[in-house]
Structures are given as C-alpha cells and as structure tokens.
Amino acid sequence: MELQKHSRESVAELLRRHGINPTHQRIEIGYALFQSPQHPSADQILAMVNARHAETSKATVYNTLKLFVEKGMVRELIVDPSKIYYDPNTSVHHHFYDVAAGELADIPAAGVHIEGLPPxxxxxVTEGIDIIVRTRPAR
Amino acid sequence: MELQKHSRESVAELLRRHGINPTHQRIEIGYALFQSPQHPSADQILAMVNARHAETSKATVYNTLKLFVEKGMVRELIVDPSKIYYDPNTSVHHHFYDVAAGELADIPAAGVHIEGLPPxxxxxVTEGIDIIVRTRPAR
DNA sequence: GCTTGAATTAGACAAAGTCAAAATTCTAAT
DNA sequence: ATTAGAATTTTGACTTTGTCTAATTCAAGC
Structure with a gap:
C-alpha cells in the first residue's frame, strides 16, 4: 500500500518512478510528507525537514511540492482558505475536515456514490470531484 | 427565489431579517454581492462597491462579509487556496468550479445523493458537506 | 446637547505563497 | 579530472489576502 512508512531510499525510488530527479532536498521533503500522520501544509513540512538543522529553504519546499503535484505524486487539498494541505494518497478518496483542529482524515472512496449530479x-471536462465533510466537536 | 435581483431597499430588509443593522456601507456591500453574476471574492466586492467613488474601506468589506456569514445570510465557498468566495444562496447546494477561469456555478442539491459515507x-458532528466538481475546458 | 456603544476608517501587520537573481550543485561529455 | 551547461537551491524582496489596532464617525437614547 502506498501509505506504508517509507525509507529515504524508497522515497528516492518513488521520485524516479514519477520522473523526478531525486536530489537530497527532494528526498527529505518527500520523506517528511510521507511520514506525517496528518496531511501536512507546506509550512509544517518545512518545519519537519528543518527540525534538527537547516536542510532546505522555504522556496525549495514550495517549488518541490509544486513539482510533486505536477508529476502526480501528491495531491493538493483545499479546505482552508489560507493554506494548502498535501496528501500523499493520490487514489480517489474524500475527506473529513475538523474545522476546529484544522485536521483532515481520509474517507475511502470505496462504497461512496454520488447520484443525481447534472451534466x-x-x-x-471533470478534473476531479472533492467531497469534504466538515466536522466540529459535538457540544 | 432568493437569487432574484435585489434593490437596495430589499437588501436593507434582508439585513434586518437577519438581525443586522442596515448601515449605508452594509447595504452597498450586500447589493454588490447579490447583484454579482458570479460568486464574488472579497476583493471583487470591494472593487464593485467602490467602482464609481469610494464607498467603503477594505476592512469594512471584510468585517461586513464576516458578519453576513455569522448571521447566516451568506455562505463562504472555499475552492481556491488563496481566497474566499461568497455565495448569497444559503440553501443546500453544491458547485462546479472551473479552475482555469476561477468561476463557480451552482449545482442544485435536489436529486443529489451521497451514499456510502462512513460514520x-x-x-x-457534521457542519456541512461540500461537493466540488472541478472542471477545466475540454482539449 | 451629551453620552455611549456600534460601525467605519486607514494604515500597519501577518501569513502563505511567489518571484528574481545569484549561488550552488548536478550531470554528461571529453 | 575538468568543463560546460542545465538543474536546483538559496536569499531576500515582493504580492495577495485577510486581520488588527487605534482613531474617528455615526446613531440612538436620554
């Protein structure tokens, strides 16, 4: 399964498979993204990558994430008006979004059907269909 | 129907019905929003309101739109990672979003069913369910 | 008219992401 | 090993969107 823990070596191989030259920075950024328990935003990835010492710059993180998206390795999730979350799972699926915590959780697409959409x-043409179930803590 | 053209008088009445004091600026902002053929963003509303002469400030537009949302008169649409679009139609419905043009179109909820969502x-608790059909021009 | 609270303003500010030019690294050919 | 050109990264400035703060204005009540 795509979402298993990755080693840096397997991240490098994944990059090559998507036609991306696996530089040191790109491997670190991919590793951080695939290791994250949540769908991280760019600034979270930047913080993870640079946690121990400076590994890469902000612009490189943004440039690299953009490349990952273009090469179809990663998906952008747009649920918050001020930032993009990144999802290493590119298979068709949807999301719960806890607006209070700012956290996303996957909804597997299996079994989910939308009926009655107009033409x-x-x-x-359709580029994709996002279903976002916005949740908040019960009061 | 809620989406019919409004006069400034009917916007004022709508504000009162939502428990909002209808100041001059608020009426102009509401009028611009309800007159717009598309779901406008804040900066588009600001430009419309100030088209002929300075009617109101940027901060007032943002403050006012936030109030409209809080009072349930308007809905925020989050489909673009860098801005919020405002929708005067608060009934349940969904959207086509043309990513190339940055334009939204309503999908009436009637007849649309989602089945198979997990608990x-x-x-x-659910705050809402957004369905966004992302579209692009056919090539 | 005065007071008080609501509303608006203007400019500063913050966050997320982008840009541009310089520096550095990488890669392939010799 | 060296070179040259391409690719990548870096740094700091910049842009856009939305927020904040303090001063000003407005409106209603007395």
Missing part, C-alpha cells in the same frame, strides 16, 4: 457545463 | 469520527 457538466458545455465544453468542460 | 463520523467519534465525538464529532
């Missing part, structure tokens, strides 16, 4: 606007 | 995480 697309003319001339358009 | 919520323990201790949580």
């Amino acid at each position: 697309l606007p003319p001339g358009m | 919520l995480p323990p201790g949580m």
